[in-house]
Amino acid sequence: MLDVFDRLPDGLLDLESDQLYKILERPTLIHLEGDRQPALFVSVLLHGNETTSWLAIRELLRKHEDKRLPRSLSVFIGNISAARYRLRHLPNQPDYNRIWQTGDSPEHHMAQQVIDEMRSRGVFASIDVHNNTGRNPHYGCITHLEKDFRKLARLFGKTVVYYTSPKTVQSFAFGHFCPSIVVECGQPDVPDGTAHALEFMETCLNLDSFDSLSDSLIADIDLFHTVAIVKVPEEINFSFDGNPNDDITFPTEMDCLNFCELPIGANFGKAKSERAYLSALSEDGQEKGDRYFQIENGEIKLKIAAMPSMLTLDTDIIRQDCLCYLMERLPLP
Incomplete structure (x- = not known):
């Protein structure tokens, strides 16, 4: 289920993300030689509707068509079939960013093949580029707090989220053998998101080592920790x-609350009855909805102060993934 190339297929850089299927038949790993080793790994289109990743890597590769890369680069192009229809994933597929742990599906075996190959080759750092459907600032997500992870994140921006769940995502798997990051670049097809991702990838390609970066680089990070994943239970109907x-009924401009530190009592929507609850799963998968939410006079309110991220108004994404994540500030190590 995986094709591996040591060169760019002819015509690839002329295509938009929804045209890649014309040349690439399945998920594809492309190794390109550069002046430094080991390679920078970049993962694009794990979600087929998140186009910034392809736009940025395409621009990077176009800039180096006639010159050697400053560091070797391995590019994994993920859900090509979903990208054809600009969908997160097709109805018969798993989420391509939830397959990076042991499983029995063809997609799990493909992901493990990518892991095994990159682990054996060595990886300088791993970058997984994503978009949000709701309004969010650009930020980086890391799975470890070691200095190299924080330095990698600070090269992208000051806002950094530390998370340890879900463990089935690409950056978690790669974090076991190299500094890894998810970069969230705002909404798809927005030029500043593409420019930011491109600049970050170029910076990493030109970096000699993380030791060459001063520890003072990471002194001003705004560090947050994901404490819960908020979901709407399947049996609950909802709208905006x-x-x-x-x-x-959720507020119509709810995604404006992303990365706002909300106080106790902040309104999360109107509840028709006491059964209209929100689920909040802790990082270890425990149900903690009663810890974070209560229904008071027909309104769902926060019981403790928290900061949401990835709030979306897209009902399909809410059903496929989640309503949002809840975070708290974390002191710098």
Whole structure:
């Protein structure tokens, strides 16, 4: 289920993300030689509707078509079939950013093949480029707090999220053998997101080592820790348009709350009844909804202060993934 090349297929850089299927038949790993070793690994299009990753890597490769890369580069192009329809994933597929731990599906075996090959070759750092459907600032996510991870994140920006769940994502798997990061570049097809991802990848390609970066680089990080994943239970109906028949009505501009430190009592929506609850799963998978939310006078309110991220107004994404994550500030190590 994986194709591996040591050169760019002819015509690849002329294609948009929804045209890649014309040349690439399946997920593809491309190794390109550069002046430094080991290679920088970049993962793109794990979600087929998150186009910034392809736009940025395509621009990077175009700039180096006629000259040697400053460091070797391995590019993994993920869900090509979903990208054709600009979908996160197809109905018959698993989420391509939830397959990087042991499993029995063809997609799990493909992901393990990528892990095994890159581990054996050595990896300088791993970058997984994503978009959000809701309004968020650009930020980086890391799975370890060692200095090299924080330095990698600070090269992207000051806002850094530390998380340890879900463990099935690409950056968690690669974090076992190299500094790894997820970079969240805002909404798809926005030029400043593409420019930011491109600049970050170029910076990493030109970096000699993480030891060459002063520890003072990471002194001003705004560090947050993901404490819960908020989901709407399957049996609960919801909307953003005030439908009185729905169990929960969320505010129409709810994604404006992303990366806002919300106080106790902040409103998360209107509940039709006491059964209209929100699930909040801790990092170890425990249900903690009662810790974070309560229903008071028909409103869902925060019981403790928290900061949401990845709040989205896309009902399909909420069903496929989650409503948001809740975070708290974390002191710098």
